[in-house]
Amino acid sequence: MPIRRLPVYILLDTSGSMRGEPIHSVNVGLRAMFSALRQDPYALESVHLSIITFDIEPREYLPLTPLDGVNIGEIQAPDSGATFLGAALELLLQCVDRDLRRNTPEAKGDWRPLLFLMTDGSPSDLHAFRQAIPEVKRRDFGSIVACAAGPKARQDYLRELTDRVVTLDTLDAAAFSGFFKWVSASVAVGSSSAGLADQVSLPPPPPEIQLLP
DSSP states (O other): OOOOOEEEEEEEEOSGGGTTHHHHHHHHHHHHHHHHHHTOHHHHHHEEEEEEEESSSEEEEEEEEEGGGOOOOOOOOOSSOOOOHHHHHHHHHHHHHHHOOOOOSSSOOOOOOEEEEEESSOOSSHHHHHHHHHHHHHTOOSEEEEEEESTTOOHHHHHHHOSOEEEESOOSHHHHHHHHHHHHHHHHHHHHHTTSSSSOOOOOOOTTEEEOO
16 A cells, blocks of 8 residues: 655745845755655655745746655746746646545545745735635645745735744845754654644744744
8 A cells, every 4th residue: 555645845935036145045954854854754754845936937846756756956046036926826736736646445645735835025926826825725735834034025915825924034044944944843743643633733943933923
């Protein structure tokens, strides 16, 4: 019988404002996250990762891939560009509908997927963003966490998507590495407790991260 998968979707803002140290710090944080998760036997058995990047358009940077098969290059940010978060959510919906295995009489389907979203701004396509939100909520994610990174990130928009919003005050390596370490810990909790609760309980965030009340 195949192992039940825990699909984890990560949406990353790669708009022009992320160029330079922020996107470099994101790459460092992602590598640390992969490394940490691969040392967790529950995660290694069940976690499948997908990465969607978004700037002036969304891209499926990493299709849903088993943790031990993840191998990504350096994620880049353009010189300038908008933040089409609504388009990214629309692409996420397409990927989830394509990827997820449903329960059948013969086999259990995937665990409820997890979604982590990080942006340093606000949606350039606000109408599309708001149209996608009810569709995302209909997909029954086990947890949706949105990270507002830096002083220009609009928390109020992210709260329309989820009540689990965290903030990073800065866009430096320490903040991003703290965020991705926390994501990896959250995924590890999700993989060991999959199916036991309605919503995956998150571990306490590190000092760099504020979980909004």
